[in-house]
Amino acid sequence: MAVDVWVLKETAEGERRVAATPETVKKLVSAGAQVHLQAGAGTAAGFPDQAYVDAGAQLGDALENADLLLCVQAPSLPTIARLKAGAVLVGGVQPEADPARAAALQARQLQTFPLERLPRTTRAQAMDVLSSQAGMAGYKATLIAAQLAPRFFPMLTTAAGTIRPSKVLIVGAGVAGLQAVATAKRLGAAVEGFDVRPETREQIESLGGKFLDLGVSAAGEGGYARALTEEERAEQQRRLAEHLKGVDVVICTAAVPGRPAPKIVTAAMVAGMRPGSVIVDLAAETGGNCEATQPGQTIEVGGVTVAGPLNLASMGAVHASEMFARNVYNFVALFLKDGRISFDWNDELLAKTVWPQRPAGGEIPPV
Structure with a gap:
């Protein structure tokens, strides 16, 4: 039967x-x-x-x-x-x-x-639902950021003068983060990407982004990031806080499957950003990368808009389902x-x- x-x-x-x-x-x-x-x-x-x-x-x-x-x-x-x-x-x-x-x-x-x-191996790529759905999530997070931002993403030359491009920082260079880099670049923004793994520089730059180097390397053995010392972490946080003062949009994508999302953007950093800035926290489902994030809500903190959207992949249900279904079929096979x-x-x-x-x-x- x-x-x-x-x-x-x-x-x-x-x-x-x-x-x-x-x-x-x-x-x-x-x-x-x-x-x-x-x-x-x-x-x-x-x-x-x-x-x-x-x-x-x-x-x-x-x-x-x-x-x-x-x-x-x-x-x-x-x-x-x-x-x-x-x-x-x-x-x-x-x-x-x-x-x-x-x-x-x-x-x-x-x-x-x-x-x-599922093991993250080359053979498993065609079955990897985390990667396929993260790609849609990174895309949708960028579109949400563009919608919330009170400014154009691309540079425009108009009769009313030249509009500078928005400066967008992507935190985390996994699948979602790289998709966010690519999408923000297509929308014409000046894009930077940040990750504790220095080897992601090449991936970010290949998509047209600029790698944000905070002067602290977490390079470890076997391609894995090592834990930073307290001094290194403090220096990294200080430099990131200073850099965020000139950023228009931050898209947070750093997540670890099965664990709470790492807190990267502190409340003090948010307070130091310019009014009208936007943070979209793709990691909201696991607590968020930003201390101000409230999962499922879009709030304003001192003039900064902080969005914590949930189930972003579902917002692109057609293509997300096509990819998910192919992943499932390849595994079932x-x-x-x-x-x-x-x-x-x-x-x-x-x-x-x-x-x-x-x-x-x-x-x-x-x-």
């Missing part, structure tokens, strides 16, 4: 993405799966039910029959309770973020693959073949992503 694959309609507040698109449904069907979809699962992302039906899916709500469940964010506790024991769950599950969720997953003995745990599920635990992408972590040489531990 063919594997029964189900695609959830997301229930998290503000979530518009979907874990499968008509494109990936066709691929799942070609792999021998029987695909079911909760009605309206893709509507908010621009994919009507009929498009899924035309791709070979069936509409329904009998989640109890699911062998494999695909999701963007973790299912609700009632949904988890409906799943049969031993079913496979793939998506942005984040079991460690909620003890009740973790307990529910274990109670149903689900074989859970939280894609945020590791174990879904000829209509059957079969796990090769010698494959590190499976062995290191599954939760709970299976012991070396053993099966997934029973609850």
